[in-house]
Structure formats: structure tokens, C-alpha cells
Amino acid sequence: MHDLNDRVAVVTGAASGIGRGIARAFAAKGCHVAVADVDVAGAEEIARELEGRGVRSLAVQCDVTELAAVERASFATSVEAETDSGPVVRTEPSLG
Numbered sequence: 462m463h464d465l466n467d468r469v470a471v472v473t474g475a476a477s478g479i480g481r482g483i484a485r486a487f488a489a490k491g492c493h494v495a496v497a498d499v500d501v502a503g504a505e506e507i508a509r510e511l512e513g514r515g516v517r518s519l520a521v522q523c524d525v526t527e528l529a530a531v532e533r534a535s536f537a538t539s540v541e542a543e544t545d546s547g548p549v550v551r552t553e554p555s556l557g
């Protein structure tokens with residue numbers, strides 16, 4: 462697998478379930494993780510947990526079905542700016 466240390470992952474639907482698991486997996490590989498979800502409380506909870514594991518994390522409230530909301534969130538840009546990191550790795554599990 463590629464070296465993901467210090468890269469940035471953007472995980473949508475990350476407040477629970479598969480997305481939360483993916484966020485933890487990226488953090489375990491040393492990624493900083495932007496967690497986006499309609500459930501901002503859940504997103505903030507997992508972001509705090511990941512910060513406790515020694516990576517940077519940013520919680521963003523975002524409904525991925527709303528283009529305007531995704532554009533407003535601009536989470537990838539925000540994380541890249543905050544972390545001065547290289548290219549972003551995005552993962553977007555399907556949402557039921």
C-alpha cells in the first residue's frame with residue numbers, strides 16, 4: 462500500500478458505521494482526516510477521537526446530496542490549508 466503518513470483523507474458519512482471505520486483506518490495509517498457528515502455532533506465526536514490518536518482531524522457538516530453544501534464546505538481545501546499537506550485522498554462510501 463502507498464505511504465499514507467501525513468496525507469489528508471476526506472471521508473463523507475464519517476459520523477457512524479462504515480465511514481467512521483474508514484476514518485479510523487486512515488488515522489491508523491497516519492493520515493489527517495476530514496470527516497464530513499450531516500450529523501455534525503457525530504462528526505465532531507469521531508474528529509476528537511482521531512485527534513486523540515495523534516493525527517489532525519476536522520469535522521464538517523455537509524449534506525453530500527446538496528452540491529451547494531459541498532461547495533460551501535470546501536473541506537478538502539480547508540484541510541490542505543490547515544495541514545499544509547500534499548494531495549488529498551478522498552473516500553465516499555455510499556449513503557443509504
Ligand SMILES: NC(=O)c1ccc[n+]([C@@H]2O[C@H](COP(=O)([O-])OP(=O)(O)OC[C@H]3O[C@@H](n4cnc5c(N)ncnc54)[C@H](O)[C@@H]3O)[C@@H](O)[C@H]2O)c1
Binds near residue numbers: 476478499526555
Ligand atoms: N453496514 C453494513 O454492513 C452494510 C453492508 C452493505 C451495504 N451497506 C450500505 O453502506 C452504506 C453505509 O452503511 P452504514 O452501516 O455505514 O450506515 P450508517 O447509517 O451507520 O452511516 C451512514 C452515515 O452517513 C451519514 N449520511 C447520510 N446521508 C448523508 C448525506 N446526505 N450527507 C452526508 N452524510 C450523510 C449519516 O449521518 C451516517 O453518519 C449504506 O448505504 C448501507 O446501506 C452497509
